[in-house]
Amino acid sequence: MDKENTYSLLFLLGLIVGAGMAAISIVEESNLTNYEWAAKIEETTISMEKYLTQLEGLSKDKRSPITEQDKAYVLERMIEEELLIKRAIDLGMIKNNPMARGTIVQQMIKTIISENDRYEISDQELKAFYEENKGFFTKSTRLRVQQIYFSNDRDGLGFERSMNAYELLSAGEPFDEVYKLGDQSALIIPNTLMTLSKVREYIGPSLMNLANQLEVGSFTKPVEVPGGHKIIILLDKESLGAPDFLSIKDSVRAEFSKRRDDSSLRDYLENLKNWYDVSRNLPN
Numbered sequence: 001m002d003k004e005n006t007y008s009l010l011f012l013l014g015l016i017v018g019a020g021m022a023a024i025s026i027v028e029e030s031n032l033t034n035y036e037w038a039a040k041i042e043e044t045t046i047s048m049e050k051y052l053t054q055l056e057g058l059s060k061d062k063r064s065p066i067t068e069q070d071k072a073y074v075l076e077r078m079i080e081e082e083l084l085i086k087r088a089i090d091l092g093m094i095k096n097n098p099m100a101r102g103t104i105v106q107q108m109i110k111t112i113i114s115e116n117d118r119y120e121i122s123d124q125e126l127k128a129f130y131e132e133n134k135g136f137f138t139k140s141t142r143l144r145v146q147q148i149y150f151s152n153d154r155d156g157l158g159f160e161r162s163m164n165a166y167e168l169l170s171a172g173e174p175f176d177e178v179y180k181l182g183d184q185s186a187l188i189i190p191n192t193l194m195t196l197s198k199v200r201e202y203i204g205p206s207l208m209n210l211a212n213q214l215e216v217g218s219f220t221k222p223v224e225v226p227g228g229h230k231i232i233i234l235l236d237k238e239s240l241g242a243p244d245f246l247s248i249k250d251s252v253r254a255e256f257s258k259r260r261d262d263s264s265l266r267d268y269l270e271n272l273k274n275w276y277d278v279s280r281n282l283p284n
Contacts, residue, residue: 136255138243145232146179147232148165166219203232219231
C-alpha cells in the first residue's frame, strides 16, 4: 500500500476511532503547559498524551520508522477532527441529533467507569462483598408439584371423593393411581421444577405456601377451592444454600464490578449537578 493510500486510511480510521475521544475533549477546557499539549483550537486542547497515543498506533501499523511528515500528518488529522466536532456543536448538530448525543453520552460513561479498571479487585474485597450479598447469589427454592382436583359439578360429592383419595394416599396407594380418581382441571401444572412465584401462578399463594411446607413425597389434606377440592402433592424440591465462594468467584467479581461502576457513575452525575446550575420546572 502506498503512502497516499496509507494516509487516506489513517484519516478514515482517525475519524471513526478518534471521534469518541474528540467528543470528550471538546467539552473540557485545559490549562496544560506547552509540554503537555500538542495543539489548541480556541479553548479546546489536544493533549500531548493523546497525540503520542495516536502516533504509537500508527507506528504499530507501519513497517518503517515514523517520519516527521507522519508526525505532522497525524496532528493535522486530529486538529481536523476537533474542528469538525466543534463546528457540529456550533451548528447544533450534536444538540439536535439523538444519535450523536447518544454516542457522546455512551463515551462519557465509558470514560467515567474506565477509571475503575486501574484498580485490581482483591480477593478480600470479593469475599466481603460475597458475604454481604449471599442472598443475591443464592438460587431460589424450586418445587415440582401436582394436584388432584375434585369438582363439585360432577356429582356434588367433590369433598367426599377428595377425602377418599386422601385416605388411599395415606394408605400408600401410588399417586398415579389415585390421580385417575380426580377430575380434569382447567389448568395443567407442568411436571418440572418451578420457582415459588411460578408455582403460585398455577395453584395460588395459599396452596403454594402449603406445598412449600411439605416434605418430598407428602401431600396436603383436601383443600376447598372454587368449584371443588384439591390435594397437592410435592414430588420434588430444590432448596439450595449459598454456593461456595470459589465456585462462583467470577460471577461475584462481575457483579462487584457492575455495582462499583454504577456507583461511580452515580457519584459523577451528582457532582455534575452540583457543579452546573440546574433548574427544574416540573408540571403540576
